Amino acid sequence: MQQFPVKSDGFVPPTAGQVAGYLDSHPARLPSRWMMWMPLIGVGFVIALAASIGGGVAQVLPWLVMFALLGYLGYKGRRVRFLDKRVADAHELAMLRMMPASLRLTWRLLPQLVTLPNLYGRALSLLALSLHILGSHEAALVAYDRVISGIPSESPMAFQLRLQRCLAWLANDQITPAEDELRRLQNQSTDIQTPPAIIAALRYTRLYQQVRTYHFADAVEMEHDLLATLAPLGIDAGYGYALMAHSFLHVKVSEPENPAKLLASAKEWWRLATMLIPPGDLAQRVPELREAADTLPATHWPL
Amino acid sequence: MNSHNLTTPHPTNADVPDFDPRRFERQTLLDNLYQWAVLGVISVIVVIEMLMGGGGTTTTVLVFVVFAAWLAMSLADARTASTLPQISAQLGHDPNAAGGLISQGISRTVMNRAVRFELYHRLAILKHTKGDLVQSGAICSALLSQRLGSAERVRPQLLVMLCESRLVVGDYATAYSSLVQLHGCKLSLAEMLQLTGLQTRYEVSMGYDAAALRNVRQRVELSELMPTGPCIALHQTLALAAGRTGRAELSAFLQSRANLLAGRKEPPAVDELTGDPPIVDINPNPATEPTPWNT
Structure with a gap:
């Protein structure tokens, strides 16, 4: 198995080439199919053999085979449960934002999951997410492409992953594919019954696209219903509020507006953002927010 | 992609079977009998073989018959068990389809006990997510009264659902007992988050505000890993405890955060956020039951 790249001075995520090579392997x-039918073929063969040879061996052999088969099936079941648990462990590490640990675990698990498509897909999604959050956008895109091509495009999971891939494209300065995909996703989500979480994720991605392409005026125009729209994202809505603060800091409007008013709006959105997420975490995850973190006052947490 | 697949259908009760405790008892009795019967038949064959001094062809045929019967039943069980991941996946976005599969599964007269327990566990989740806490609590109680065997891994989830349903109806003794048992279980992260929410709710309902606020930062951090609804509820519960203990700044901060998580800046009525009754109304006269996790 290819070793996970680690430098002595700390953690280094794999490159896009390493991820592609590893997934190809x-x-x-x-x-x-042979392996699936092998136990039954073996049982049939042994019973036929026992019937033909007779004697003491013939009495014992079928029972031995039956118990061996039971043991084998039990082992297979336990093995699948064990691997399922390990993938769940990797998911928990990702939830706790321990991305290097989650990445290492999924990297090691993947070769053992190749014949278990569901678990393989889950592990690959986690791998892509970990790489994305760690800032290895090119490598994350390789993993996203693989996992998205392996699941039905109609599933809600595929929609979510395609949105995440859009964010990785944008972060990697691949604006054109991101915008094309975002347009397609927007068209697909026009149904009035689309879950609020999907609408929120789409809105956040659109906002990030506007920030990455310096369309700050378009971003601030969407201010009025941002709170209600992003709320289903929970704590992560804070990243959206922070992007809105960043947009107000940089917007250049055609009409000469009162700069103090724009700054006040920026401060208000930053206050809301930092009520949910500390400024350091905001800037670490979205480097564009570093300036806002350095200049705007954050909410005090009396915990 | 068809946008229809992104929709969340509203569940109806049509495809979701109601829980019948008597039927459950009868089914588990038959499942037990089946398992013992298989063992009994195998024992009888072995004894006959020993008494007859080994009869080559007869023995082989008997083994073959027992094996074939066992295989047929196991395949049927395996087929039902293979629907469990599908049911779990559908519980979130297509509850009717999940209810149909559960109904089909539990209608079998005889099956592997663990598979039946897993099906009833999914039924409890379905009832719970639909808000039928009386039924979900009844299923959880019935399952927890059995030896779960290889379905033991669902015990924490059963205790969580039982505790929540008991808290809602004000049965604090059962809720307390469930919490004590949960503290003795090996929990996943998701279960630990649920335990945190339930324990805080129990403590505040019983008037143990100081206990609820003892590690408030850790609880707030854990709440951030929860889905939005429970996250808001935990913030409100902690805000209430902070307000009652005179920590006005903390209370205001937590309430503002809860409002923001609900997409509002102004403080709305508590029940507009989560649909839950305000915590203070659950038990206005806190008792003095000890909390096992703080002593």
Whole structure:
């Protein structure tokens, strides 16, 4: 197995080439049909053999085979449960934002999951997410492409992953594919019953796209319903409020507006953002927010 | 992609079977009998074989028959068990389809006990997410009264649902007992988050505000990992405790955060945010039951 790249001075995530090579070496595949039928073929063969040879061995052999088969099936079940638990562990590490640990675990697990498509897909999604959050956008895009191509495009999971891939494209300065995909996703989500979480994720991605492409005036125009729209994201809505603060800091309007008014709006959005997420965390995850973190006053947490 | 697949259908009760405790008892009894019967038949074959001094062809045929019968039942169980991940996936976005699969599964007269327990566990989740806490609590109680065997891993989730349903109806003794048992279980992160929410709610309902606020930063950090609804509820519960203990700044901060998480700046009525009754109304006269996790 390819070793996970680690430098002595700290953690270094894999490059796009390393991820592509690793996934090429360990592609998901269906379990072999021979392996699936082998236990039954073996049982049939042994029973036929026992019937033909007779004697003491014939009495014992079928029972031995039956118990061996039970043991084998039990082992297979335990193995799948164990791997399922390990993928759940990696998911928990990602929830706790321990991305290097989650990445290491999924990297090691992938070769063992190649014949378990569901678990493989979950692990690959986690790998992509970890790389994305760690800032290895090019490598994350390789993983996103693989996982998205392996699941039905109609599923809500695919929609979510395509949105995440848009964010990675934008962060990686690949604006054109991001905008095309965002337009397609927007068209697909026009149904009035689309879950609020999907609408919120779309809105956040659109806001990030506007910030990355310096369309700050477009961003601040969307201010009026941002609170209600992003609320389903929970704590992560804070990143959206922070992007709005950043937009107010940089917007250049055609009409000469009162700069103090724009600054007051920026401060208010930053206050809301930092009520949910500390300024350091905001700037670490979205480097564009460093300036706002340095200049705007944050909310005090009396905890 | 068809946008229809992104929609969340509103569940109806049509495809969700109601829980019948008597039927459950009968089914588990038959499942037990089936398991013992299989063991009994195998024992009888072995004894007959020993008494007859080994009869080559007869023995082989008997083994084959027992094996074939066992295989047929196991395949049926495996087929039902293979629907469990599908049911789990559908519980979130297509509850009717999940209810149909559960109904189909539990209608089998005899099956592996663990598979049946797993199906009833999914039924409890379905009832719970639909807000039928009386039924979900009844299913959880029934399952927890059984030896779960290889379905033991669902015990924490059963205790969580039981505790929540009991807290809602004001049965604090059962809720307390569930919390004590949960503290003795090995929990996943998601279960630990649920325990944090339930324990805080129990403590505040019983008037143990200081206990609820003892590690408030840690609880707030844990709440950030929760889905939005429970996260808001925990903030409000802690805000209430802070207000009652005279920590006005903390109370205001937590309430503002709860409002912001709900997408509002102005403080609305508590029940407009989560649909839950205000915590203070659950038990206006706190008792003096000890909290096991703080002593």
